[in-house]
Structure formats: structure tokens, C-alpha cells
Amino acid sequence: MKDIDKTKEQLIDELAEMRLRIAELEAGKTELKQSEELFRILFHSSPIGIYIAQDGRFRFLGHQFARITGYNEDELIGISSLNLVLPEDRNAVRENAVKMLKGERSSGYEFRIITKRAETKWVMETVAPVFYQRRRATLGNLVDITERKQTEKELKQIMAEMTCSNTELEQFAHVVSHDLQEPLRMVSSYTQLLARRYHGKLDGDADEFIAYAVDGANRMQVLLSDLLDYSRVGTRGKPFKVIYCEDVFDQAMANMKLAIEESGAVVSHDPLPIIMADEGQLVQLFQNLIGNAVKFRNQEPPRIHVSAEKRRNEWVFSVRDNGIGIDPQHAQSIFEIFRRLHAREEYPGTGMGLAICKKIVERHGGQIWVQSQSGEGSTFYFIIRATEGESP
Amino acid sequence: MNGQTVGRPIEILLVEDNPGDVRLTVEALKDGKVYNNLHVVKDGMEATAFLHREGKYEDAPHPDLILLDLNLPKKDGHEVLTEIKEDPMLKHIPVVVLTGSESEEDILKTYNLRANCYITKPIDLEHFIMVVKSIEDFWLTIVKLPSEGRNGR
Numbered sequence: 001m002k003d004i005d006k007t008k009e010q011l012i013d014e015l016a017e018m019r020l021r022i023a024e025l026e027a028g029k030t031e032l033k034q035s036e037e038l039f040r041i042l043f044h045s046s047p048i049g050i051y052i053a054q055d056g057r058f059r060f061l062g063h064q065f066a067r068i069t070g071y072n073e074d075e076l077i078g079i080s081s082l083n084l085v086l087p088e089d090r091n092a093v094r095e096n097a098v099k100m101l102k103g104e105r106s107s108g109y110e111f112r113i114i115t116k117r118a119e120t121k122w123v124m125e126t127v128a129p130v131f132y133q134r135r136r137a138t139l140g141n142l143v144d145i146t147e148r149k150q151t152e153k154e155l156k157q158i159m160a161e162m163t164c165s166n167t168e169l170e171q172f173a174h175v176v177s178h179d180l181q182e183p184l185r186m187v188s189s190y191t192q193l194l195a196r197r198y199h200g201k202l203d204g205d206a207d208e209f210i211a212y213a214v215d216g217a218n219r220m221q222v223l224l225s226d227l228l229d230y231s232r233v234g235t236r237g238k239p240f241k242v243i244y245c246e247d248v249f250d251q252a253m254a255n256m257k258l259a260i261e262e263s264g265a266v267v268s269h270d271p272l273p274i275i276m277a278d279e280g281q282l283v284q285l286f287q288n289l290i291g292n293a294v295k296f297r298n299q300e301p302p303r304i305h306v307s308a309e310k311r312r313n314e315w316v317f318s319v320r321d322n323g324i325g326i327d328p329q330h331a332q333s334i335f336e337i338f339r340r341l342h343a344r345e346e347y348p349g350t351g352m353g354l355a356i357c358k359k360i361v362e363r364h365g366g367q368i369w370v371q372s373q374s375g376e377g378s379t380f381y382f383i384i385r386a387t388e389g390e391s392p
Numbered sequence: 393m394n395g396q397t398v399g400r401p402i403e404i405l406l407v408e409d410n411p412g413d414v415r416l417t418v419e420a421l422k423d424g425k426v427y428n429n430l431h432v433v434k435d436g437m438e439a440t441a442f443l444h445r446e447g448k449y450e451d452a453p454h455p456d457l458i459l460l461d462l463n464l465p466k467k468d469g470h471e472v473l474t475e476i477k478e479d480p481m482l483k484h485i486p487v488v489v490l491t492g493s494e495s496e497e498d499i500l501k502t503y504n505l506r507a508n509c510y511i512t513k514p515i516d517l518e519h520f521i522m523v524v525k526s527i528e529d530f531w532l533t534i535v536k537l538p539s540e541g542r543n544g545r
Binding site for chain 2 (some may be wrong): 181182183186188189190192193218221228
């Protein structure tokens with residue numbers, strides 16, 4: 001009896017247990033249905049073209065996949081998935097898919113497909129191994145990147161055209177300035193010879209005409225030689241190397257010794273850094289900026305200060321003066337070629353100095369700008385990238 | 393002065409295709425203190441003929457100094473320079489390369505070909521005259537040149 005009671009109790013327990021299991025299974029079934037529903041919604045509403053393939057053939061497709069390819073689901077089920085791929089891309093697609101399924105590749109791969117309307121589209125695909133109806137399958141995700149590819153292609157073309165036209169422009173400037181020198185040398189030499197030999201021997205008009213011709217030829221010569229200098233920033237640039245800006249400063253000062261002494265200028269500087277640059281061009285840059293500060297001075301002797309401040313991974317150099325200053329409305333245009341703000345009689349020069357500065361700074365990947373008010377001095381700033389592990 | 397001014401005139405060969413430059417050189421040499429004969433040829437072929445006394449140059453003198461433009465028709469200045477410096481009869485003649493080119497490649501190339509000096513034609517007349525006079529001074533009155541070839545006529 002005792003044993004029977006025990007069995008009965010056991011049976012009751014087991015029954016309860018079974019009921020629980022059934023309830024759990026029921027719940028699981030609902031959950032499964034729900035998750036299948038979720039899966040279906042995801043599959044069809046996703047903006048990514050999703051498919052499942054088995055043995056290389058389409059088994060299940062999302063609506064977006066149909067939209068990208070232009071085919072209906074029925075038209076593709078059972079068809080080899082490679083059939084959609086442009087024949088010359090097929091090998092690469094097969095290789096990449098295998099790699100990705102094995103886990104040897106994590107990023108998507110790009111290839112072209114042919115749509116039902118015989119258009120070629122660029123797509124990017126990722127694949128993952130899954131089980132579908134208890135058998136191994138491939139889950140694929142396809143994104144239409146045709147537009148991006150088109151933009152990339154156009155951008156590349158524009159870049160190529162720009163590089164080309166830049167090079168052409170530089171060559172043009174070089175050729176123009178170089179080849180024009182020769183005939184100009186004739187004009188200028190012979191007008192000078194006229195002046196030398198016949199000055200005071202013809203009449204007053206002749207002397208005046210010859211003087212204007214000589215002056216014009218001389219100015220033209222300076223313009224051409226400045227244009228040549230400008231074009232050489234790009235064509236004659238040297239590779240960047242480690243340079244000491246203190247040395248660059250000293251060199252620029254030595255080159256301008258006379259102008260500085262004559263003007264009574266006081267040029268001071270903070271400690272200057274070591275950077276990667278084209279030394280010759282940096283000397284020219286310092287020289288042009290300090291030279292301008294000396295040239296555009298007030299009645300009082302020029303006081304010029306050069307400094308450099310490190311901001312993140314770049315050096316901001318500044319050249320500050322107490323000169324005549326610049327009206328802020330000209331702050332941009334002064335960096336254009338042959339731009340002058342003053343009459344030649346007031347301040348001589350071709351207006352090429354700052355254009356050359358800008359080109360040098362840009363060749364070093366930096367920027368140049370000015371902060372100034374008329375009558376209150378100017379500060380020119382330029383940025384040069386800092387090198388790793390340098391001293392201040 | 394080393395006596396050349398009163399003796400035999402100095403023979404200068406100018407190889408230059410631009411008549412403007414020829415005339416300028418003539419004008420510059422006019423004021424010079426050295427008594428000279430300037431001979432002008434207009435291209436590299438003529439220069440070679442002159443130096444080897446070929447054809448119409450049969451009676452050409454042996455030059456004491458050659459002024460050579462680089463940019464020449466037919467045979468360019470580099471070729472002429474190479475020929476001169478490879479010829480045992482001619483290689484002692486000082487060659488001044490006088491050109492409009494400021495290209496570093498040109499300069500290096502001509503020095504490698506043993507040009508005696510390289511001068512860029514100055515754009516300014518005063519400078520041009522000064523340069524021609526300095527050439528005259530340096531090569532014809534300061535430098536002592538070998539006398540061989542001087543009596544070659």
C-alpha cells in the first residue's frame with residue numbers, strides 16, 4: 001500500500017510537471033510564431049535587400065531585394081544567385097562570399113549586378129551562414145550603392161581634372177614668364193641703349209617717350225620675374241625635411257639686413273619650433289612677411305615680433321607689426337596675385353609677395369590670414385603642421 | 393695691361409642666332425679696352441665649320457675666346473661645346489656660355505661639359521655691358537692663356 005501511495009504521489013507530480021511543460025511548449029510556440037512574424041516583417045520591410053540561398057540557389061527573398069533587382073520573388077526562387085552577377089564579377093563574388101562565410105573576411109564586398117531591365121547596378125553584399133528549414137543556408141544582405149559609385153567616379157574625375165588644370169596652370173605660368181623674358185630683354189635692352197646714346201640729343205618729347213618705354217619694360221620684367229617665382233613655388237619645391245625655424249628666421253634676417261638697418265626696425269622673436277618643411281620656401285615666407293612689415297611702416301620705426309604657438313598638432317606662427325595696417329575689407333584680396341592696395345609711387349612692388357606666401361603655406365598644407373585695422377598695425381598668421389616628438 | 397691692346401687684335405667668336413643679342417654684344421665690345429675682332433656665326437653647324445676652317449671659313453682665324461649661346465638652331469650649344477672640348481686642337485680655347493636660360497639643369501650640364509663659365513644674359517642693358525666687359529677683362533687681360541693656336545693663322 002505504501003508503495004502504491006508513493007507511486008500515486010509520484011504520478012500526480014509527474015502529471016503536474018507535464019502540464020507545466022505543455023504550457024511552456026504552448027508559450028514557446030506562440031513565441032516562435034511571434035518571432036517568425038518579426039523575422040518576416042524584418043525581411044520584407046528592411047531597406048536592405050535580404051535573401052536566403054541554399055546550394056547557391058535563392059530560397060527566400062525580401063521585398064527590397066526584389067526592388068533592387070527588378071525581379072519578382074517567384075522569378076528568382078530556385079535560380080542560381082550568381083546569375084544576377086555581372087559575368088566578369090562572378091569569380092570575385094564567389095571568392096569573397098566563401099571567405100566571409102568562413103569568417104576570414106568581415107567587411108562587405110562590392111560588385112555589379114544586372115537587373116531585369118538589363119541595367120547594371122553597383123551593390124555591396126555581406127553574407128552569413130545560417131540554418132533554414134533545418135539545412136545549412138546563406139543569409140545575404142545587399143545594398144544598392146550605384147549612386148555612391150557614380151558620385152565617387154565623378155569626384156575622381158573632378159579631382160583628376162583639377163590636378164591636371166593646376167599642373168597646366170603652373171606650366172603655363174612658367175612658360176609664359178620664361179619665354180616672354182627673351183623678347184622682353186630685347187625691348188628693354190634696346191630702349192635702354194636708345195636712352196643711353198640719344199638722351200638729350202633728340203628733343204624733349206623723345207627723351208620723355210624713351211623714358212616711359214624704359215620704365216614700362218623694366219616693370220614688365222619685374223612682373224614676369226615675380227610670376228616666375230610664383231610658379232616655381234609649385235614646380236621647384238624641394239622635399240620637406242626637418243628644419244629649425246630659428247635658423248630660418250636668422251637667414252631671412254640676414255637677407256634683409258640692409259632694409260632692416262635703413263628703416264631702424266627692431267625685429268624680435270619668441271623661441272621658434274622645429275618643423276618639417278621646405279627650408280628655402282620658409283625663408284622666403286619669413287622674409288616676405290617681415291619685409292612687408294618693414295615696408296608698410298608708419299612714421300615711427302617698425303617694431304616687429306615673430307612668434308609661434310602650438311595648438312594641438314599644428315604650429316600657429318604670427319608676425320606682428322606696428323605699421324599702417326590693412327582695412328579688414330581687403331583681408332582676403334591681399335593674398336591674390338598682383339594685388340596692390342597702394343600706388344606704386346607710395347609703396348613700390350608688384351603685389352606678388354603675399355600670393356607667394358599663400359602658395360608656400362598651402363604647399364605645406366596650412367593656411368595664412370591677417371588680422372588688422374587701418375592704422376593699427378597688422379598681425380599675419382600662418383599654420384604649419386607640427387612634427388612628432390619635437391621640442392617647443 | 394699686358395700688351396695685348398697694342399699687339400695683335402683678340403679674335404672672338406660669338407655663336408648666337410638672335411641678331412638683337414649679336415648687336416648688343418657688338419655695342420658692348422665697342423666701348424671695351426681690348427682691341428678685338430668679333431666674328432659671328434648663327435648656328436652650331438656654322439660654328440663647327442668656323443672652328444675647323446671649312447668651306448667659306450677657310451681663312452677664319454683661330455679664336456682666342458668663344459661666346460656661346462645654348463639655344464641654337466640645327467646643332468645646339470651643348471653639342472658645340474662637347475665638340476670643342478673633345479677636340480685637342482680646340483679644347484684650350486676658353487668658352488663662355490652666355491644664355492637666356494636660368495635653368496639649373498642647363499647650368500650643371502654645361503659645366504659638366506667643361507664650359508669655362510656660364511653667364512645668364514642680364515635683362516638690363518647696363519648689366520649686359522658690364523658682363524661683356526668683365527668677360528673681356530677676365531679672359532683677355534687677366535687670365536694668361538696658352539699661346540698655342542695664336543700663330544695658327
